Amino acid sequence: MKKPLFFNKSFIPHLGPLLAGWFLFANVCETRCQAAIVATLVSNYEFEDNYGDSLGNGAALQPLGMPTFNAGRVSFLDVDGLRLDTEIARGDFRIELDTRFSLLSGFHKLIDFQSLTSDNGFYVGPSPLDTNVLRFANLLGEGGIGSTDVVPFQDYTIAIQRFDGVVSVALDGVEQFEFASSDQILPPLSSELYFFVDDTSQFSGEEAIGSIDSIRLYTVASVTAVPEPSLLIVASTFAFGFQRYRQRSSATGTDAAPG
Numbered sequence: 001m002k003k004p005l006f007f008n009k010s011f012i013p014h015l016g017p018l019l020a021g022w023f024l025f026a027n028v029c030e031t032r033c034q035a036a037i038v039a040t041l042v043s044n045y046e047f048e049d050n051y052g053d054s055l056g057n058g059a060a061l062q063p064l065g066m067p068t069f070n071a072g073r074v075s076f077l078d079v080d081g082l083r084l085d086t087e088i089a090r091g092d093f094r095i096e097l098d099t100r101f102s103l104l105s106g107f108h109k110l111i112d113f114q115s116l117t118s119d120n121g122f123y124v125g126p127s128p129l130d131t132n133v134l135r136f137a138n139l140l141g142e143g144g145i146g147s148t149d150v151v152p153f154q155d156y157t158i159a160i161q162r163f164d165g166v167v168s169v170a171l172d173g174v175e176q177f178e179f180a181s182s183d184q185i186l187p188p189l190s191s192e193l194y195f196f197v198d199d200t201s202q203f204s205g206e207e208a209i210g211s212i213d214s215i216r217l218y219t220v221a222s223v224t225a226v227p228e229p230s231l232l233i234v235a236s237t238f239a240f241g242f243q244r245y246r247q248r249s250s251a252t253g254t255d256a257a258p259g
Helices: 009-032 229-252
Strands: 035-045 062-064 068-070 073-076 081-085 093-103 108-112 121-126 132-137 156-163 166-171 174-180 192-195 209-224
Touching: 093 108, 132 166, 132 174, 156 209
Parallel strands: none
Antiparallel strands: 035 209, 062 081, 068 073, 073 209, 081 192, 093 156, 093 209, 108 121, 108 192, 121 132, 156 166, 166 174
């Protein structure tokens, strides 16, 4: 009568390496099989002489004042800007701006999230060191201030993201700050987003002056990360070694013992 493999005494010398492989596999999985934040591009505004979404998913941007197109960019003076009605901004989202500033003096609002009814919003403005940095300012005390200098006539990619109640801001892929946000700040009171336009509630005259090359809007969600190649190698090596042991045991008859 055959006994189960794991009761075979010949298996004992191999138990240590196999258990070591299993524990290594479990440890790698614990550290690398984690949830990842995934941003899915939903709308892309490229300003090729129009305000439409090149992906065809979202509404067209609405110009305010008299923005001008020039070589795939849209430019703004102090009375110009853009408005967008989108449901994306009500949930977890990411907004990316490829932009350039023509003037930096004081505060300049990049994105207004509250239908121009509040001074709250996303700005480029002065730092304590008398440089210009990205800032999120509001009347409730939530917000942050960046560490990287922003200068006129240089192209930047600016990103602001809200996920699971946390707002993070990045400049050219480098995180500048993050903060926990209440729903009074983000998502907005309505589905309206305003770009380069200041509110009229107080401290008016803080419009941004410059140009935008593109605006990209994403939805953001959490998904389980796919195991990294190193994890798959560990798992496959463990499985292969165990299978080879069984094949050798079957060939020599060591997996059987008298009943």
